[in-house]
Amino acid sequence: MTAARIDGAAEARRLRQEIARQVTAFPQHDRPGLAVVLVGDDPASGVYVRSKARMTAEVGMNSIEHRLPASTEEAELLILIDQLNRDEAVDGILVQLPLPPSIDPLKVIQAIDPSKDVDGFHPQNAGALATGMSGLVPCTPRGALHLLKTAREDLSGLSAVIVGRSNIVGKPMAHLLLAENCTVTLAHSRSINLPDIVRQADIVVAAVGRPEFIRGSWLKPGAIVIDVGINRISEAGAKDRIVGDVAFAEASNVVSALTPVPGGVGPMTIAYLLQNTLDAARRRRGVIGSAQDEAASSL
Ligand code: GUN
Numbered sequence: 561m562t563a564a565r566i567d568g569a570a571e572a573r574r575l576r577q578e579i580a581r582q583v584t585a586f587p588q589h590d591r592p593g594l595a596v597v598l599v600g601d602d603p604a605s606g607v608y609v610r611s612k613a614r615m616t617a618e619v620g621m622n623s624i625e626h627r628l629p630a631s632t633e634e635a636e637l638l639i640l641i642d643q644l645n646r647d648e649a650v651d652g653i654l655v656q657l658p659l660p661p662s663i664d665p666l667k668v669i670q671a672i673d674p675s676k677d678v679d680g681f682h683p684q685n686a687g688a689l690a691t692g693m694s695g696l697v698p699c700t701p702r703g704a705l706h707l708l709k710t711a712r713e714d715l716s717g718l719s720a721v722i723v724g725r726s727n728i729v730g731k732p733m734a735h736l737l738l739a740e741n742c743t744v745t746l747a748h749s750r751s752i753n754l755p756d757i758v759r760q761a762d763i764v765v766a767a768v769g770r771p772e773f774i775r776g777s778w779l780k781p782g783a784i785v786i787d788v789g790i791n792r793i794s795e796a797g798a799k800d801r802i803v804g805d806v807a808f809a810e811a812s813n814v815v816s817a818l819t820p821v822p823g824g825v826g827p828m829t830i831a832y833l834l835q836n837t838l839d840a841a842r843r844r845r846g847v848i849g850s851a852q853d854e855a856a857s858s859l
Pocket of ligand 1: 679
């Protein structure tokens, strides 16, 4: 069997076009605004932040960028967040992680107004997701679920194994899949006999951050695999390569559908950051979109 390749780049393009269409419903002087804060000079974070700013502008939203030096103190960052919380032109606030070691990320996340927390990392939003209340949902799991549904619309009753228990991906993904009526297992690097656990899964979400960790022999024939990993491989004399957490070629011979890396979940994460900003902007203005818009944004 050769698996269907789930095209995240194309799906993200479609979603951004739809978001751009919905942004035109806002008056020109009151377009949604996304503030992105980057502290320090991590090159990978710099690339992500540039790409977020470009796509924010492309869908017609206002992009507000704050670049602070690595020497920034926690108190200074908290003052900036307080200003952004009060700024009427700002609908979404994203503080790029990781932060320099002198700054406590949990303190920073908790300082963001939950109604502007487009990362969905604030405990109020994490709690809302866990209890089935409305709130902002983290972008990567939202994008991963969207791609899963392009392969199979009804996930009810399926066995889903998530590998990786982070607050950013693993835990929110578990709640989203539970809400889809999956039987969810949240496995991780310390799970005993991980290959056997993964082999039970109709759906595998890989988010461990280890290159090609999940092998083809671990997968159930016909499974759907969503690879959240983005791992840079540097080899002497060769250009750097980006690979996922799943051994793609091996998996392709076993499963029914899988996401590539790059071009899978990555572009969807940014598209859902824009969707969350649109959702936050609507809620802050007390605007509920058309029934169709709501259905599209509840994915
Ligand atoms: N760094 C890597 N991924 C993310 C993300 O989704 N949000 C933020 N804020 N920082 C990140």
